Amino acid sequence: MSLIRQDVEKIARLARLSITEAEMPVYVTSLSSIVDFVAELSRAQTDRVEPMAHPLEGQHQRLRADMVTETDQHEKYQANAPQVQAGLYVVPRVIE
């Protein structure tokens, strides 16, 4: 089952990735070959097999006391921001 251009356009939109016109055919080919390759999984007999999300059994989410343990370091962390104003991250207008 190979992918066509419309499939790749839809996936790119979901992934929030811009793909140029020149790049598009290359991605259609390479994604198709990857999808064909992983389709081999359908050969495996997996009735009544539980999916495995974590490699170690018996791990569970640890909880901690609901207490503040971090300090405010927003200036340090925002030093890497492309655009900051009054401690807020600036982006193009969202609401029309």
Add this chain to the structure above:
Amino acid sequence: MYHTLSIGELARRLAAKEVSSVELTRHFLERIDRLNPSLNAVITLTADRALDAASAADRRIEAGERGRLLGIPLIHKDIFCTDGVRTSCGSRMLDNFISPYDATIVTKLKAAGTVMLGKSNMDEFAMGSSNETSYYGPVKNPWDITKVPGGSSGGSSAASAARLAPFTTGTDTGGSIRQPAALTGVTGVKPTYGRVSRYGMIAFASSLDQAGVLARSAEDAAAVLEVMAGFDPKDSTSVDAPVPDYPALLEAPLKGLKIGLLREFFDGLESRNAALIREALKVYTSMGAETIEVSLPHLPLSVPTYYVVAPAECSSNLSRFDGVRFGYRCDQPKDLLDLYERSRGEGFGPEVKRRFMTGTYVLSAGYFDAYYLKAQKVRRLITDDFRAAFDKVDLLVGPTTPTPAFAIGAKVDDPVTMYLNDIYTIGANLAGLPGISAPCGFVDELPVGMQLIGPHFSEARLLSAAHLYQRATDWHLKTPGGYE
């Protein structure tokens, strides 16, 4: 000379004041200055910080403190966040990112008195098996600079092989420590999932990623792993189990050790590689180990399983790179969607985008069951196969890679051909098992690695098995021509 000595010997000389950490640091900085241009292994140099850290280590030694890594230089893979130092993950997306904090393993190695010389080159976001996807250009293999060093920890493996530092750190999601270690003739250790903290390690695939070490020998790696490993409350998948004193356990006798030979590893393996692995096995049997043939019937499905699970997890983890809070932002975005799409489209390279889109596809409505859920089930089958094998044997030995290092540019056109390089390493990541690659010979003057895989938390046994092999052989002591 200093760069041919073991970490143990360096520590001894430092403690005996035969050399200072500042002198050692200068020695390795000079080597990087002279030898790195031909390799492109180190992409950020931290010379001033290194000399400060070395002076601090010398003061601690002067005050009578002793430690296995006190005063020892290292290079960190550029996937580990280092406070105040650029952390690029080999990507344009983070080319301008100065990390505001240290990863836990960085903190631990600093506390032990190590000296960071710089950050090593890597495949972009740890996605690759040849270090050809880096924004900063490919890394060359010091054994033959027309060949790849492997990936994604290619910069670390090349730096370790060329002795630019006594050891380097790496990460392994599908083989990214073991495979480059094999291609460059160094000893690479991927611990059990959860053994080493992932806090501050830029995430690729959260259920597979693990931090580890690339060093000159299992003995050196044991000293480093003992410091790196341990419970970290900041990593929700960190396991709360005591860390054995790995160096103290290296000499455990091998007699009676049951070594499993995986049928699936040897089927179709190129004959000269297979011959080297069989020679290595003779060293083990001469020491009293016994070999038993085992089979992991679902193992051939490990590469397709990985190339569903890892891209799916990557697509989730890399969603945080959106041009808003840090990292690359495109020029003059016209609206929010354009900001996201072009920051990410321009900031990420082709392999990252391929994997991201593969992940998005297998998680999308209508395909989730057929691909992602299916892959998670096959993952359990593979893990169960390993568990059954470890009921019969203590560890598995086989090749690390199908071939020695290939030429730069040879495999970039077809992603699937590149993916098949990981055919022997991926199973251990899916099952969360520890694995080591140790040098076991040469084919066409290029290094070949032997892989040892053990049950969960068997690092002490694996390190000891690799160490005893290295006491009986000297492949790990060979240095590439021009880097002596």
